[in-house]
Amino acid sequence: MTVKTWQVISSIVLITTISVLLQIPNETWGTAATASLVLGASALACMATSCTLSSRWGFVEKLFGGLDQLYQTHKWLGIWALVFAVYHFVFKANLDSWDASPILELPKYWARLARQLSIVALGFIVLLALNRNIPYHVWRWWHKLSGPLFLIVILHWLSFKSPITLDSSAGIWLALICAIGVMAAFYKLVLYPLLASGGEYKVVAVSHGNKAVHLELAPVNRSFAFEAGQFGFLALKEAGLREPHPFTIASAPTNTGNIHFVIRALGDYTHKLSEQVKVGMVADVYAPHGHFKRMPDAQTEIWIGAGIGISPFISWLEDKSIGHFESATLVYCFDPSRAFPSVERIQEMAADSGVRFVPNPSDGDALAETIRRVATEVSPQQVQISFCGPKGLLKHVEELMKANNIPAKNIRYEFFEFR
Structure with missing residues (x-):
């Protein structure tokens, strides 16, 4: 049983709605201000969850049945976060009957600036996720800004006047999910290249054919365990080829630890890799990922x-x-x-x-x-x-x-x- 996208998004909205409604008078529940507050908090929670999913933590990937499925949820979390944030941006999330105050007091100018920048930041992140015309090497470095931009959205939550206090149910929920999201973003941005499983490999064979290349790599020091059908992120230690890209391991585990990749030249990076890769080059392989495995009981x-x-x-x-x-x-x-x-x-x-x-x-x-x-x-x-x-x-x-x-x-x- 794996987690589905709709289950994640609906759970976030449900938990956020209940926790927020507990903080405001019930006679105001049906107002546009309440909807704005709920959807603004939901947008923040969706962004935090999206950061968590992008960490590539193994236990998170397992919940979704594979990194490919997980990234579909990651994308839709960003889209729905933008939808929720637009409503929150248009309608004021405050009423005179609410006991509202900021968690973090900022000068009015900076509080307003954080509000404006948060919607711009979220729109920028979603644009990156949906625009397939951006070259991968440009997209990857821009996408690294997602974590720092998420901090701006958190700053907006903390600095605007609302009935949500840090020790309330909604405050605890948002603080917890945001803290996990920040840790995940930091791990992916800084620690992942150092701590991720995998190993260093050397290219020992290269063959070309029909706009594709077949690579065989041998472990330099140690190999990693994997199952047939899994994939890894390949990053050659050469100028212009250092960006980690996901490729299926086109071989089963062997005693030598050698692994194979079949890579089709479809984009700017894969074209460059196909043209420049040579025997003797060294690469980092971050793996294994994926849960696309055979069903042993299938008739x-x-x-x-x-x-x-x-x-x-x-x-x-x-x-x-x-x-x-x-x-x-x-x-x-x-x-x-x-x-x-x-x-x-x-x-x-x-x-x-x-x-x-x-x-x-x-x-x-x-x-x-x-x-x-x-x-x-x-x-x-x-x-x-x-x-x-x-x-x-x-x-x-x-x-x-x-x-x-x-x-x-x-x-x-x-x-x-x-x-």
Whole structure:
């Protein structure tokens, strides 16, 4: 059982609403001022939670079933925080009947400035989260400002007049969640590179093909433990390549500790990496992350890998710890002009493991036919689907499941896009 985005946001609003209403006269509960106060406090709590989710703490990731799922919640927390903050900004969160005073007394000018800057800061953070046209290297450094900007929003809460006192239920709730958020932001900004699990690796093999690159890395001192299907953040110790990027580990654990990455040149960073990476380069790998693992009890499995989304399934094919490959069908969705690894290579790996292999070029319908066939060979209730690929194809797969009476809960997926 994993935590869902709607559960997080609704819980934050519910807790915040109850704790705030306890601080004001009940005859004022239905006013616009009360709604403004509740939504302003909810925006603060959403921002604090978003900071906590961005920490990459292992126990937090586990609650959401993977870092990819967690980052979806992280994004929506920012969006809803902005929605709540806009209402709070427009409508005054104060009434004459309230006993209102600031927790932290500031000169009127600075209190007003903190209010104006807080809405600007929140809007800036959400703009970064949603604008995919910003180059990653620029986006990453701007996004690092999220933690310091969050402090401005906290300052606004402390300095504006409200009936919330620090020792009240709402004050304790906001202080606690903000303190955790600040610690998480500090950890991610300062401590993560020093304390995160993983290791130092050296590039020992490089091969190119179809606008992609296959890297093999060997541990310099020690390797890290991981399970097939997990991913790591790769940061080469070379000028222009130091930004940590998430890539699926396209191999199963081995005695040597060597790991593989298959990286498609899709953006400015990956193009540069593909062109410049050489044998002998050293990299930091922050890992393992992700919970996209095989279901050992599944009676019938369909694995669907699209483009670079084939990477976790490559590691599954190499992992002999679970077995039951005869129950699995691998569908490789690919663009014939960009397929890497090649269809022949994936077919060879599938044959070695005893997995049924189905190539599905971008203009083919083998995916739909495979789902229909498998759903007739066994009960649709028994079909378990694992998917890694773009969101558009995921929606198509879910439609095919519905058409073939496969329960919606029988699919697991991993997003390979974090922004």
